[in-house]
Amino acid sequence: MQNVLEISNLVISKGLPCAIYSLPGDDKFTLVFQNNSTTNKIEIIDIKSASGFIIADFESAQTGLARGIKPDNILNENDNFENVVAFLSTLPKTNYDNYSENISISKQDYIDRTSFLISKLANNELKKVVFSRVIPKNLSKELHIPSLLRVMRDKYPDAFINLFHLPDEGIWFGASPETLIRINGDTTYTEALAGTKSVDDNKRDIIWTKKEKEEQRMVSLYIESLLSELGISKYDTSGNNTHIAGNVAHIQTIFKINTASLIEKEGRFIVGLHPTPAVCGLPKADAYLLIKKAEQHQRRYYAGFIGPWQLKTSDIDDNKVSELFVNLRCAELGKTKINVYVGGGITASSNPHDEYQETVHKSKTLLSVVENL
Secondary structure, eight states, X not given: OXXXXXXXXXXXXXXXXXXXXXXXXXXXXXXXXXXXXXXXXXXXXXXXXXXXXXXXXXXXXXXXXXXXXOOSXXXXXXXXXXXXXXXXXXXOOOOOOOOOOOOOOOHXXXXXXXXXXXXXXXXXXXXXXXXXXXXXXXXXXXXXXXXXXXXXXXXXXXXXXXXXXXXXXXXXXXXXXXXXXXXXXXXXXXXXXXXXEEOBTTBOOXXXXXXXXHHHHHHHHHHHHHHHHTTOOOEEEEEEEEEEETTEEEEEEEEEEEGGGGTTTHHHHHHHHSSOTTTSEESHHHHHHXXXXXXXXOOTTTTSEEEEESBOOOSSSOOOBEEEEEOOSEEEEOSSEEEEEXXXXXXXXXXXXXXXXXXXXXXHHHHHHHTTO
């Protein structure tokens, strides 16, 4: 008997745009896919009129555009797949391996470039910049997508588990710990998530350094200033909490905003949030330019945002899911290789060797999964 994970594999083999995901704290998967290969272009500023699975790359901060997988088909785990399978059986199979080689750098090169960034920060040119790298990994065999998704969900139940396929861009998957925006009835949530420490099962008590606390404070202050710009002065915060995501921990502050105060401002809010200081830096415009100078690779969908938006996932009620996540702990998937994207926040007090090690710890979120499949 086929399940929704196996159906997702079939959809990809037919070359159709699709996304399959499991929300944080949920053990069920939802599959969204189109009947044709042409995705929607979405003006992020007008996102309130969009519906489907939203995919925005890092460069969308400049272009203002995202892509949307149209919800021609929405499948949950307990649905009947007979009609879907019959439709898919009429379509030819395609070669979906659009994996693109990207530029990886050596440990020493990463440390040298980090030192360069620290010198810029020490001169008070910026407060923070997020430097990333690509870690390529050859696989001994083709990954079985249903198994990959099951293991990620079991291993990281509090993350946004996702995999999406765009015919012209290939397949990406990940386990994001960071919410960009979540609308839940009368309350809308966003969060400041920064600072990173590795953790293991035997040591869960985290002591945060001054550098890590300051890094998180920058993100919180940025969100507060954005809300002020939008004329929103009433909101609640909770934190600073330690948020454990797999083998790493972060400092988290949750913002709770009255949804009514964001009506007609949703697009402006998302445009203001993306890219968050946690994946770009501060001031954002200056950090963005420095990132483009320091990084040799294209970030593509790393540090963009993804998720279901105004998506009606059930025929039982009229509730719609609107949850977007920063695309972190993510990788591009080829037939027998992956590119894992990781980064870390650099401040004037950063240590280049520690920053490199932070990226190693973050990469284990996905590498520990694929290496054991």
